[in-house]
Amino acid sequence: MKLFGYSMREILLLKLFKLGDFLIFFIFISIVIISLNFYFQLPKGDYLEISHGNETKQYTLMQNKTLIFDEIEVEINMGKAKIKKSNCSNQYCVMQGWISKINHSAVCIPNLFKMSIKSKTLSYDSTNY
Amino acid sequence: MLAKRLSKLLFKYFSIFLLLLINSCSNSNFYEHKVLIYGTILEFKFYDTDLDQANQAIDQIVNKLNDLNKKFHPWKNSLISQFNKTHQIENCDQDFINIIQTAKYYENLTYSTFNPAIGKLIEIWGFHDDVIKGQVPNEEDINKILLTQPSLNQLLITDNSISSNNFFLKIDLGGMIKGLALDMAKQTYQDIGIKNVLTNFGGNIYAHGKPGKRLWEVAIQNPHNNKLLLAKLKMQPGSAIGTSGDYEKYFIHDHQKYSHLINPKNGQAFSIYSSATVLINPDENDVGIKSDIFSKPLYFSENLKETSKSLQLNNFFITNHENHIIISKSFADEIIWLFNEGDFIVEVI
Incomplete structure (x- = not known):
């Protein structure tokens, strides 16, 4: 798999992403999952x-x-x-x-x-x- | 290095935050418990109650109900079934005599529209059996019983015995036993010191206290379709609600529905109404018993206004077979209808 002309291995070696990026990515995904969870737990209306x-x-x-x-x-x-x-x-x-x-x-x-x-x-x- | 430590710290707090979020979703303040007693579901919903106290109350109530059953089961081995055969029993305890006296009091209060002495009529309609037979008795047999005007007033009650000369008198307290159980539950909660619990015994509900800042909320089942709800209601602390209807125990013969509710006046097993619901105010005594008994006079009433006035009943409604609901004015203000549009027509009296 290539991203912007670099292979995954090259990206990791170049340290294009730092730990902080992964952290932001993790927070973002968590918010999405929590929101989806709330969405599906909404009760049905009358x-x-x-x-x-x-x-x-x-x-x-x-x-x-x-x-x-x-x-x-x-x-x-x-x-x-x-x-x-x-x-x-x-x-x-x-x-x-x-x-x-x-x-x-x-x-x-x-x-x-x-x-x-x-x-x-x-x-x-x-x-x- | 600093960034790494900071991100680790952030991650740690974020995990704690997530855990808290998950925790906050669970209802730890409620404790629910269900017991099946002789085919009737007894349901508790405690709020903010010590678990040991709650279980202690449940045990005591179940024991009391077992005791009630041993004394009052109308056809299985019990004191009352013995009376129904011999019309004389001795060595009854004080509780037993008190309950018979209470039943007699309410029979007179309702002008015998609630009549616990018509067990014989219920029997010939085939409802004194675990499996409903679905037999329609002939008019002659019904009239034979009605002619003797069975009533608890025909009982000779002493301190420890009851007897009667009317051999067509059979006692069946089925019309008040659920309410009696609720009042016993109320007494138990008061003795133990339980403040907030909702008790449902076979559909009759007693609201003890309230869950936090809100009130207990009760849904009323649609009498024409048990999968649907008819209405919703907030219950004041100490109030009780009961419904009598033709949808629970019944049989159908020649396209006519016959229910286990027998009209004491004419011995027939049908009414122009399909259900009657009453709400008893918290300040009254015997809230449970009243919530059970008072729905019967309404169910067979020929004049709802008069009947409700004689019982000093403010909150009630009845449904009939033509999908009409007739509701008292004060009750109409409290109830939220949940039925499908067009399913019922509501009339306020």
Whole structure:
């Protein structure tokens, strides 16, 4: 494997990287791993809040339903939601895919459309039945 | 050389920081324990409690429940099953007599809409068996029992014996035993000095103290689908919640669902409601027993407002088979609904 025309052995011999560089590299990787860890530990949300134009509405996530807002089609599928179709040019919002965890959002700026996952119940201690 | 030492030092502190981060994620303040007693789950969640004290409380409560079972099991070998055969038992201890008196008190308080003397009716509906048979008794048999108006008032209670002349009277304390267990648990916590614990016995919950600055939070199961939650609730320290419904023990015959809750007034095993939930305020006595018993009069109520007024019940709701929820005003302010949009229609009374 060559890097900037040098082989790995040459790089190490030339001492291109010092110990401090490895330290920074290590810290950087650790931060990434910790962040990813936090990301995956986020709890799932309870409902979907959609802001379209001036209107904000809430929808339960525990259903299979397709919602249509003029130019945008939103799909809710038992706990997760995504923007299925949009008439915007970049299609970034569609590419975002499924969102299911608390405070995750999908936005379509050209259409002034925003949807995010919210929670009214983060946890409970026991169940009454 | 200096850079090397510095980086070593940095690495060391960074590792400690990482360890601390991992540690802070674990919940060391809670101690949870589950016990299975005669097919019913007894669940504890202690907060900030000495482990020895917690285990001591669990042992004592389990012992008390074993004792309850030996005395009050309605059909297996117990004092009550013996009474149900012979209608006379002697050499009962004071605790036993006290519990019978308590049951009688609540039967009268609820105008017999909670009636522990209708064991015979529960039996002919086939619920006095480990496996539910699913038999519908004929009207004649039901009426024969109803005509004798079985009631604990027909008991002759002395200091150490109970007897009755009504041979259709069979005692079944199934409608209050879970609540009784919660009150016994409460007493145990007070005796040992445990301050914060949530106790769940077969779905009935008693909140003792609170976990730190927040309150105990309880989810209520959706009566039409046990995989979903209906609502969530914060419980004040000392309060208890109970639900009665047709979804736990039941059988289906000719497309009709018959539950183990028998209406003492007409001997039938169905109601227009599918569940009734009550929350008992902390300042009342017998919070556990009330949380268990008071859901029954509501479940069979023909006039919810009147029934709740006669029981001085402020916090309750019922669900019916048409996916309606009828909830009292004060309870509606406290509850957070979690059901799917369109699954239920909520009506506040």
